[in-house]
Amino acid sequence: MYGSWTDFDKFDNFGTAREVVSEWSLMEEMNEKLRFFVEECDHIQGIQFIVDDSGGFSSIAATYLENIADDYTNTPVLLYCVRDPVTHGSSRNQRDTITRSLHDAVSLSKLSSFCSLMVPIGLPSLSQSSLSPFLSIQDAKPFHSSAISAAAIHSVTVPFRLQNAGPASNIAHSSGNIDMRELVHIISDQGRQNMVTALDVAMPAPSLKDGNDLWNMKSLRTLTPEISDEEEDPYSVESLVVHGVLRAGGHRASISQVKDSVYSAYEGRATKPKFSHLSVSPCPLPIPLPFPSIFRSHIGQHGEILSNHAEGTQPKGSLDVESIPMAARLRSSNAVLPFIERRSLSLQKFGVARGSLGTQILRDWGFGREEMEDMSEHLSKMVRAFHPEGGLTSDSD
Numbered sequence: 001m002y003g004s005w006t007d008f009d010k011f012d013n014f015g016t017a018r019e020v021v022s023e024w025s026l027m028e029e030m031n032e033k034l035r036f037f038v039e040e041c042d043h044i045q046g047i048q049f050i051v052d053d054s055g056g057f058s059s060i061a062a063t064y065l066e067n068i069a070d071d072y073t074n075t076p077v078l079l080y081c082v083r084d085p086v087t088h089g090s091s092r093n094q095r096d097t098i099t100r101s102l103h104d105a106v107s108l109s110k111l112s113s114f115c116s117l118m119v120p121i122g123l124p125s126l127s128q129s130s131l132s133p134f135l136s137i138q139d140a141k142p143f144h145s146s147a148i149s150a151a152a153i154h155s156v157t158v159p160f161r162l163q164n165a166g167p168a169s170n171i172a173h174s175s176g177n178i179d180m181r182e183l184v185h186i187i188s189d190q191g192r193q194n195m196v197t198a199l200d201v202a203m204p205a206p207s208l209k210d211g212n213d214l215w216n217m218k219s220l221r222t223l224t225p226e227i228s229d230e231e232e233d234p235y236s237v238e239s240l241v242v243h244g245v246l247r248a249g250g251h252r253a254s255i256s257q258v259k260d261s262v263y264s265a266y267e268g269r270a271t272k273p274k275f276s277h278l279s280v281s282p283c284p285l286p287i288p289l290p291f292p293s294i295f296r297s298h299i300g301q302h303g304e305i306l307s308n309h310a311e312g313t314q315p316k317g318s319l320d321v322e323s324i325p326m327a328a329r330l331r332s333s334n335a336v337l338p339f340i341e342r343r344s345l346s347l348q349k350f351g352v353a354r355g356s357l358g359t360q361i362l363r364d365w366g367f368g369r370e371e372m373e374d375m376s377e378h379l380s381k382m383v384r385a386f387h388p389e390g391g392l393t394s395d396s397d
Contacts, residue, residue: 015365046076046180083122176279236333244284293317
């Protein structure tokens, strides 16, 4: 990609990357670099991509993913669409607003067409989010938001790195390992057939309390933008990962203690998910030296929440906090419907409807009338997955 974009214009929408993706030699070089790593694998679980889909890189990713879908048929592809809080800034005029809305709609339509599971990450403001009681975040610093996104992605993918528990293995070391194909099946192949999922995180995860069997599910806070707060969905499907959790006294909780506590918490919910998968590991999230100083003063050396601490002190970094317990959850539920609906309606209103103001913008991006309608139909189909005519069953079997 180095040197491929040298214009003075902003690289901030789907159409700005047309010249880059039309350069065959560049895309082929990208394909060759991936092919090298794939050929080095004895067995490929799947492919994970992280892309900032707020600008031109979304177009590059869509073309790249299309090539991957052609070359590696039936290989699961997990796509994390990560945005910085700064990219959510307000538009200056009507054209900018329409351009931004069309970009978001086209990005969702194109990217979702060539991946197995799509995880949007990036709140408009992390400093004003429910993570703020434990983390001191400055939205203007990309290192802060990227550290949180990286920690969440690391945690939610822990099951891919857990060893299989064979008949003679010591299952006390982990529980609930799955590979990418199994995760895709759990999240997107059951119930609604929805492949856009919310990512929730507890950073740090709460400790298990003596005499309290209910692990605090409400500690999970979403990192996915534009979704509803509604969690009462009997057709939801979840994959929950809990690792490095402490119990009272600061000692590491055992696998069985964590499982019992989480299962009790699920049983205590008024509306249970249609299906849930739990993965547990005793290993916490290590805090390496480059990690930014984002932990508030009441976070201890091992991520425990301190009752006695000095108020108003500077945020802590890796020299003060060595590791933290984490919980992360991928959730396919009707909570993501507003995210999809907004983009579907934007494309219909600004791009497809006759006389709409954004039709020429899409033409400038290289889209003809038929392709516009295809993208709109794809998004409409994603919305209809939440309103099936035949209905769904909520059996948890």
